[in-house]
Amino acid sequence: MFKSVKTGLGLACVLAVMAGCSSTDTDDSANQMVEQTPPPVVDETPVTETVVPLDNVVYFDFDQSLLKPSTRELLIKHADRMRASTSGTVRLEGHADELGTREYNLALGERRANAVRDFLVLQGVNAANLEVISYGEERPAQEGSSESARAMNRRVVIN
Amino acid sequence: MMKKTVSYFFATLVSCVLAVSAHAQLVVEIVDGNQDPTPIAVVPFDWSGSGVLPEDVSSIISADLRRSGLFAPVPRDDMLSFPKTPEQVSFRDWRMLGTEYVVTGRMQPQAGGYLLSFDLVNIFGQSKMFTKQVTGGAQQLRDIAHRAADEIFEAITGIRGAFGTQMVYVQETQRGGQPSYALMLSDIDGARSRQIRRFSAPVMSPSWSPNGQEVAYVSFETGRPAIFRENLRTGARQQLTNFKGLNSSPTWSPDGSKLAMVLSKDGNPEIYVLDLASGRFTRMTRHFSIDTEPNWMPDGKSLVFTSDRGGKPQIYQLTLATGQVDRLTFDGDYNARPRVSPDGKTLVMVHRSRGVFTIATMDIVSGRMRVLTETRLDESPSIAPNGAMLMYATKRGSKGILAAVSLDAGVKYSLPSQQGNVREPAWSPYFD
Numbered sequence: 312m313f314k315s316v317k318t319g320l321g322l323a324c325v326l327a328v329m330a331g332c333s334s335t336d337t338d339d340s341a342n343q344m345v346e347q348t349p350p351p352v353v354d355e356t357p358v359t360e361t362v363v364p365l366d367n368v369v370y371f372d373f374d375q376s377l378l379k380p381s382t383r384e385l386l387i388k389h390a391d392r393m394r395a396s397t398s399g400t401v402r403l404e405g406h407a408d409e410l411g412t413r414e415y416n417l418a419l420g421e422r423r424a425n426a427v428r429d430f431l432v433l434q435g436v437n438a439a440n441l442e443v444i445s446y447g448e449e450r451p452a453q454e455g456s457s458e459s460a461r462a463m464n465r466r467v468v469i470n
Numbered sequence: 471m472m473k474k475t476v477s478y479f480f481a482t483l484v485s486c487v488l489a490v491s492a493h494a495q496l497v498v499e500i501v502d503g504n505q506d507p508t509p510i511a512v513v514p515f516d517w518s519g520s521g522v523l524p525e526d527v528s529s530i531i532s533a534d535l536r537r538s539g540l541f542a543p544v545p546r547d548d549m550l551s552f553p554k555t556p557e558q559v560s561f562r563d564w565r566m567l568g569t570e571y572v573v574t575g576r577m578q579p580q581a582g583g584y585l586l587s588f589d590l591v592n593i594f595g596q597s598k599m600f601t602k603q604v605t606g607g608a609q610q611l612r613d614i615a616h617r618a619a620d621e622i623f624e625a626i627t628g629i630r631g632a633f634g635t636q637m638v639y640v641q642e643t644q645r646g647g648q649p650s651y652a653l654m655l656s657d658i659d660g661a662r663s664r665q666i667r668r669f670s671a672p673v674m675s676p677s678w679s680p681n682g683q684e685v686a687y688v689s690f691e692t693g694r695p696a697i698f699r700e701n702l703r704t705g706a707r708q709q710l711t712n713f714k715g716l717n718s719s720p721t722w723s724p725d726g727s728k729l730a731m732v733l734s735k736d737g738n739p740e741i742y743v744l745d746l747a748s749g750r751f752t753r754m755t756r757h758f759s760i761d762t763e764p765n766w767m768p769d770g771k772s773l774v775f776t777s778d779r780g781g782k783p784q785i786y787q788l789t790l791a792t793g794q795v796d797r798l799t800f801d802g803d804y805n806a807r808p809r810v811s812p813d814g815k816t817l818v819m820v821h822r823s824r825g826v827f828t829i830a831t832m833d834i835v836s837g838r839m840r841v842l843t844e845t846r847l848d849e850s851p852s853i854a855p856n857g858a859m860l861m862y863a864t865k866r867g868s869k870g871i872l873a874a875v876s877l878d879a880g881v882k883y884s885l886p887s888q889q890g891n892v893r894e895p896a897w898s899p900y901f902d
Contacts, residue, residue: 410827411783411804411806412806412850414674414719415783418718419760449672
């Protein structure tokens with residue numbers, strides 16, 4: 312589980328770079344990112360505010376859509392930012408592992424994304440700004456049939 | 471006979487409209503056959519035209535019969551003679567080989583195509599059972615062979631052959647580091663595969679219209695799941711749904727007038743029926759659980775579907791006129807994605823036992839369950855229109871492949887793809 316959270320953090324950083332965000336933060340995950348990727352083009356625009364990218368993936372147990380306690384902590388941070396933010400809709404993408412049927416997993420992915428949505432709404436996020444999409448098992452984060460791959464695939468991605 | 475030939479010719483035009491790839495992408499591997507298959511010799515056919523035929527018709531017939539698991543075709547090298555007509559068949563020679571049936575045939579050119587005359591001879595009965603003719607266009611040698619195999623199969627087993635049917639399936643490949651998805655169409659033996667459409671986002675749940683002219687499927691190309699119908703002959707396509715949430719699991723009613731599907735626009739997945747002529751949606755289930763994977767009973771009066779309303783996914787039957795819901799499966803803690811045999815007596819489903827996902831059948835009246843497959847991660851069963859076999863998806867290593875098993879579990883073969891992962895086979899109906 313620890314491993315998957317770390318990988319998730321790395322992924323969040325890569326996504327942040329791709330989105331053009333600039334971060335001067337010096338925490339571990341940022342260092343890790345610098346080691347793994349070529350240095351990004353230097354942005355000369357002065358940065359007035361730095362935002363630490365939050366892990367944007369939460370994970371679930373097999374055939375479950377209950378939020379884990381660790382997930383709740385992360386989602387509260389997301390909710391704080393979403394309440395403060397004015398930038399449009401957030402997509403909650405629900406996913407399932409390869410076990411079970413594809414159509415049932417599509418429904419399961421939606422149930423997971425709904426669980427995240429409902430929690431965020433309870434934290435005061437405007438439901439109209441949250442869009443739920445399920446991909447079921449059609450877009451695995453990691454290929455393969457190992458339990459660790461499956462654990463990485465039972466997820467909701469906050470985009 | 472004439473009428474039959476003409477309509478068959480028309481139906482197989484579908485395959486000519488689409489681009490045909492020269493090689494088969496799926497290759498048949500026989501895994502397991504019946505204990506006591508019937509020995510039959512399909513003698514190389516006489517050809518009265520010039521040059522060499524582009525397809526070996528008698529070999530295709532042999533392969534069809536072998537794949538059914540009910541026949542053991544005699545290898546060509548073992549044949550003592552190559553009779554061209556029933557009169558030339560030496561009963562004594564074939565009896566010594568243990569051959570029970572001999573097929574002789576004569577191919578001849580005719581305007582725009584070919585004519586096959588073929589005979590089925592019963593060796594032990596020392597009698598000719600029939601002589602029949604099949605015609606087809608210049609690109610239809612494989613269709614001619616499958617039609618002849620159907621006739622031979624039915625004459626001996628009493629079961630209508632399904633060798634001339636097709637399947638639609640999903641193929642996933644990597645293109646420039648990105649997954650690419652294609653809806654594919656091929657003959658049921660995996661030959662003549664061709665792409666119906668390519669997608670950069672996932673595509674899933676293909677389902678045939680009962681007349682074999684259209685497929686419905688779910689595509690994520692709009693950024694959300696949406697249900698489409700597409701005409702295989704013309705390529706005409708229509709988006710049927712664009713609701714918030716799930717738009718999933720379309721299956722055509724037996725009369726072709728409706729689509730059952732799953733929509734979650736009301737908050738959670740419910741079964742709906744769309745009347746295609748009026749465009750009207752009717753909600754069929756009302757439950758806070760997951761209701762999904764609807765499939766029609768052959769009489770069109772009820773649906774079977776998957777629901778976790780009892781805590782775990784199980785299969786239920788919904789009577790459309792009354793809305794009554796009855797639970798059908800009780801064995802195991804995961805039974806899902808039901809399909810119904812053409813006679814309405816048997817369910818096939820994905821069944822989990824001891825943590826392994828297999829394909830199982832269940833007799834609807836007695837409730838008796840039987841596991842058909844021994845591999846893991848088996849899913850998406852689709853039954854042949856004659857009810858004799860089903861095609862499903864499974865994994866070999868990390869690769870998605872297609873496989874087939876007879877409903878009595880006696881016959882098994884697999885169809886690995888030479889390219890990418892393949893899954894979600896949908897066996898076509900008869901085309902006539």
